[in-house]
Amino acid sequence: MSTPIVRFAPSPTGRIHIGNARTAFFNYLFSKSQLGQFVLRFDDTDLERSKVEYADSIEVDLEWLGILPDLIVRQSERFAHYDAAAARLKAAGVLYPCYETAEELDRRRKRQIARGQPPVYDRASLDLDEAARAKLEAEGRRPHWRFKLAHEVVHWVDLVRGESRIDCASLSDPVLIREDSSYLYTLPSVVDDIDLGITHVIRGEDHVTNTGVQIQLFKTLSPQGHAPTFGHHNLLTNASGEGLSKRSGALSIAGLREAGIESLAVAALAVLTGSSDSVRAMTSLQELAGAFDLSHVSRNAARFDPADLDALSARTLHAMPYECARDRLIAHDVAGNHAEPFWLAVRGNLTAFIDVVEWWRIVEGEITPVIEDAEFCQTAAKLLPPDPFDAQTWSVWTAAVKEATGRKGKALFHPLRLALTGRDQGPELALLLPLIGRAKALARLS
Numbered sequence: 001m002s003t004p005i006v007r008f009a010p011s012p013t014g015r016i017h018i019g020n021a022r023t024a025f026f027n028y029l030f031s032k033s034q035l036g037q038f039v040l041r042f043d044d045t046d047l048e049r050s051k052v053e054y055a056d057s058i059e060v061d062l063e064w065l066g067i068l069p070d071l072i073v074r075q076s077e078r079f080a081h082y083d084a085a086a087a088r089l090k091a092a093g094v095l096y097p098c099y100e101t102a103e104e105l106d107r108r109r110k111r112q113i114a115r116g117q118p119p120v121y122d123r124a125s126l127d128l129d130e131a132a133r134a135k136l137e138a139e140g141r142r143p144h145w146r147f148k149l150a151h152e153v154v155h156w157v158d159l160v161r162g163e164s165r166i167d168c169a170s171l172s173d174p175v176l177i178r179e180d181s182s183y184l185y186t187l188p189s190v191v192d193d194i195d196l197g198i199t200h201v202i203r204g205e206d207h208v209t210n211t212g213v214q215i216q217l218f219k220t221l222s223p224q225g226h227a228p229t230f231g232h233h234n235l236l237t238n239a240s241g242e243g244l245s246k247r248s249g250a251l252s253i254a255g256l257r258e259a260g261i262e263s264l265a266v267a268a269l270a271v272l273t274g275s276s277d278s279v280r281a282m283t284s285l286q287e288l289a290g291a292f293d294l295s296h297v298s299r300n301a302a303r304f305d306p307a308d309l310d311a312l313s314a315r316t317l318h319a320m321p322y323e324c325a326r327d328r329l330i331a332h333d334v335a336g337n338h339a340e341p342f343w344l345a346v347r348g349n350l351t352a353f354i355d356v357v358e359w360w361r362i363v364e365g366e367i368t369p370v371i372e373d374a375e376f377c378q379t380a381a382k383l384l385p386p387d388p389f390d391a392q393t394w395s396v397w398t399a400a401v402k403e404a405t406g407r408k409g410k411a412l413f414h415p416l417r418l419a420l421t422g423r424d425q426g427p428e429l430a431l432l433l434p435l436i437g438r439a440k441a442l443a444r445l446s
């Protein structure tokens, strides 16, 4: 069997949000777990609303999420292919010009509804002969073009929803080309999927109806009349069931990144919400790929509470292996042979990665110690064990201080923490003390 080729096809008319990341990850994890290819396709046929800046930011956002496309395609560079496909459809008699205005169509729909009929386009323009068309064009009307659907039931086995069907007889012939000659999404998408050899179309369930139409287009346009395999996943909604929009800025990928949320937490939440797998912290995308299965995705809405992201992000840090943190630590000048034990000591206390900067300064740099009880600290300083410090030093030392002063519990530990770190809370001192080292500990206690 050949390896899958998938695509993620955002329109660059805004920034992507966590709901879009869900679709992107479904495609990415599905293809990469089978050594397949992932295409990023910008659906930018709407030249007015599409912006290069948005396309660029989508690439940045995907990279931050760990999604690296094998190929990037822009629909705005492929109009010639769509024109050729449209010409073939016209020649086959299945793409026909229509002259109704939006108002006329609206009136007709209302009449149909009043009569209890489904508001489906009545194909009136299909009956126009050459002379009638010429007359309309002479009046200044420009045609839009509809695809003549075969009135049949289209079946497919959906990767998520199982056996699926759309009765195309109940649909209006879809407009493929607008009056101003611009393309709607339907035809370019099929043309690209054919040309790029897309094997699996994984997208939100808001596209299920399109699939009936698109399978008919695949049958007409693809060399063997084949359509790809489809999978339609449920959409992420907030806790009250509302969908996410491009305007939900707080849940944009850029917004989450700026808020210090871990990309792996975004990934785990985007992928595992609304499936039979529990949402949990992951240590890598490989692990997430192993936990992910399209057939586990539920048909109910995938509700999530944005507040869960903070906790999941913290848990992601707490579980993060040093190898995964190393490059980011180096970028913050956390390097050298202390870097790994430092990371293992502090990760369990982080709520955001950036907090490491402050802990590194506390361990390696200068701080202002907080001395609650100078005499007690002096005594403790005198009892500091000799070098070298190791994982036992803290317990050996505090046992000696306890013995000498009679203090225990908080009265014993708290002043030592304040003096050594300047903080009243933080990572285990047994781990921090060897990193702080004898000389600095002595200075801070005195």
Ligand code: GLU
Binding pocket: 008, 009, 010, 011, 043, 185, 189, 202, 203, 207
């Ligand atoms: N541009 C379309 C969207 O964002 C792509 C749909 C598809 O994957 O076919 O909804």
